[in-house]
Amino acid sequence: MPFGPASRLGVSLFDETPPLEWLAGTSNEEAETLIKAVYRQVLGNAYVMESERLAVPESQFKRGELSVREFVRAVAKSDLYLSRFADCPRYRFIELNFRHLLGRAPNSYEEMKAHSAILDAGDFGAEIDSYIDSDEYQSVFGENIVPYIRGYKTEAISHMIGFTHTFQLVRGASTSSLKADLAGKTPKLNSLVINATPTPVVPPGTTFRNPPVGARVRLGTGASESGKVFRIEVTGYRSKAVNRISQFRRSNQVYLVPFDKLSEEYQRIHKQGGVIASITPV
Numbered sequence: 001m002p003f004g005p006a007s008r009l010g011v012s013l014f015d016e017t018p019p020l021e022w023l024a025g026t027s028n029e030e031a032e033t034l035i036k037a038v039y040r041q042v043l044g045n046a047y048v049m050e051s052e053r054l055a056v057p058e059s060q061f062k063r064g065e066l067s068v069r070e071f072v073r074a075v076a077k078s079d080l081y082l083s084r085f086a087d088c089p090r091y092r093f094i095e096l097n098f099r100h101l102l103g104r105a106p107n108s109y110e111e112m113k114a115h116s117a118i119l120d121a122g123d124f125g126a127e128i129d130s131y132i133d134s135d136e137y138q139s140v141f142g143e144n145i146v147p148y149i150r151g152y153k154t155e156a157i158s159h160m161i162g163f164t165h166t167f168q169l170v171r172g173a174s175t176s177s178l179k180a181d182l183a184g185k186t187p188k189l190n191s192l193v194i195n196a197t198p199t200p201v202v203p204p205g206t207t208f209r210n211p212p213v214g215a216r217v218r219l220g221t222g223a224s225e226s227g228k229v230f231r232i233e234v235t236g237y238r239s240k241a242v243n244r245i246s247q248f249r250r251s252n253q254v255y256l257v258p259f260d261k262l263s264e265e266y267q268r269i270h271k272q273g274g275v276i277a278s279i280t281p282v
Contacts, residue, residue, distance in 0.1 A: 022068050022144040031062045037146045038068065042075045042100050043084065044177025052080055067143040069132060076101060076128045084178070090119060091190040094127075095169060096177050101131035102140075104151030105165035107158045109194045164198040165189050200231070200254065228259045230281055234274040 020037045035058055039048050057074035060066045066074065075081060076097075085096055094115045098106050106112050118127045131137060140156075141147050150156040151166030168188050169177070178184060192199060232255045253274075257265045262279075269276060 017148075019141075019148055020146040028062060034068065034146060035061065035071070038072055038075055041103075041147050041149075042072055043081065044096065044100055046084060046176045046178070048080070054078055054080065068146055069137070069141065069143045072101070072147060073128065073132050076132070077125055082124065086124065088185045089187050090116060092185055092187040094119075095187065095189045097127065097131055099149075099151075099169045099177060101128070101147060102134075102136060102156075103147050103149045104156040105162055105169050105189060106193055107162045109196075112190070112193055161196055161198045164201055165192060167201045168192075168199055200256075228281055230257050230259065230262060230279050231255070232257055232265065232269070232276060232279050234269055234276055 020034055022031075022034055026034070039053075054074060057066060057071055057078075061068075061071045085093055088096065091112060094112055095106055097115070098104060098111075115127060115130060118130055137147075140150070149166075149170055151170070152163060156162075191197070234253045234255070255265065266276070
């Protein structure tokens, strides 16, 4: 059953698809389905060529020598994973590991710091193991369930901020981890997690980047006009600093701007070649 209005935000497929689990007597065809599901989840929905597949771990899994969890570990610690994500900045790499291996966004800055400390030791394998060997992974997925996106569900988050952050990492079922928006390999949640700042939840058809945290101004009861914040959707970017985006996208970027900065922001956007699609008060 669709997850209410959030089904329009790209989670209906996740919500309507039951978790995939290895069971005794699983056929080769069913094992192949599980293998593809592991690649899809662990590699962030990226396309995997036949030549890139891990022949040995796949064979071991089909013979029952590896559980689903150990096959997930093999994929996550492989050169295939490393080549795609290890060259991302540290906090982008960590937030993607949360998405791929636990199916959610980081819940707190403390979580991110703990994983950063592991990477400080230069141990990529230990970073991957820290997710797969965690109590959370074991209690949710166990040995035989393929990890899945679950950050939009209350059992996976500790507060609503984590709910909004999930939609920063998962931009619909048809997008991949690095091709969902203009951010690419740039960290998306670092400053947001540090400041416990929620983000707008927008439809997956909108290509956007996070607004700077410093631009946020709260609108209190009875606040004056100068205290208001406005949401600016920008499209039509053609400057060298921003990649060319399909003209069929609804917008390229979204900014939250205080009233007293609107004029300055107008000028900056137009100098960069952007076209303001809409301005709405928050």
